[in-house]
Amino acid sequence: MKVSFYKNKVEIRGISEEFEPEHIFECGQCFRWDREDDGSYTGVVQDKILNVTKKNDVIVFNNTNQKEFEEVWMDYFDLDRDYSEIKFKIKDDKLNDIIEFGKGIRILNQDEWETLISFIISANNRILMIKRVIDNLSRNYGEYIGTYKGKKYYTFPRAEKIDALNENDLRLMKTGFRAKYIKDAADKVSKNKKWLYQLKNLSYNSALEEIKIIKGVGDKVGNCILLFSMNKYEAFPVDIWMKRIMEQVYNIKGKPDEIRKKSEKIFGEYSGFVQQYLFYYASQGKLKEK
């Protein structure tokens, strides 16, 4: 990987095969990245607006600089990890086409609080709606950070800010029945941030049990939070798409928890990576009709 720094952009060469903006931002792990008319993606991380595109095998980060790259983007995009090695290790005869289809996926290192709320909202919900709700929350209760390509951007609201709202305020953001869960999360996290931000130091099992203390967090949502914000790559979130594809590809059936345990047995420490390739493939309409 070779990185070049310019006044307001950063270029990365040498990881083209393992960095595809569409795969990264459309594989269901994040909700604050939107595709621009030119095919690039713009999103908010912390209080920064970044635009990402790929031109002739060069990854271009627009609207940023060397300092931000080193302090934020290296970690956020998991750039220290060799995804070609991971793909090599998990590859079996059943996964060849599936990995090829989503070969540019990387698992982002996102903020625990934002991920917690985002995946509570994801329960019984579709990606378009989840994005809309998070956008509502950010526009109303986040802080304005700037305008890029004619659009205004806002931070994800802090726990204290959400905690100060009542359930009806949250329902106006189209959270629906999840409003009381979001309240519960904001209450617990604003009182004890340390608790949330130390979960990544626990084992996978302990962190999962702990995060499930929050109302609205069950096995699926908990596994998502662990995988997308706590570096727990043993995590294997099972939703309806994963149920379908695990049956089709591996003939593994059963309840979500049973599927998860069988998968973890096969894929071990790489479960989360495999889950992302499988989910992307299934959710992009590549499953066989039954």
Added chain:
DNA sequence: CCACAGGGCGGCA
């Protein structure tokens, strides 16, 4: 108008 998609909770066996 209705059917349906999509996780977790809580009540009841």
Added chain:
DNA sequence: TGCCGCCCTGTG
């Protein structure tokens, strides 16, 4: 312990 009805919104 396991199952089942309900929560909410948008789309077809």
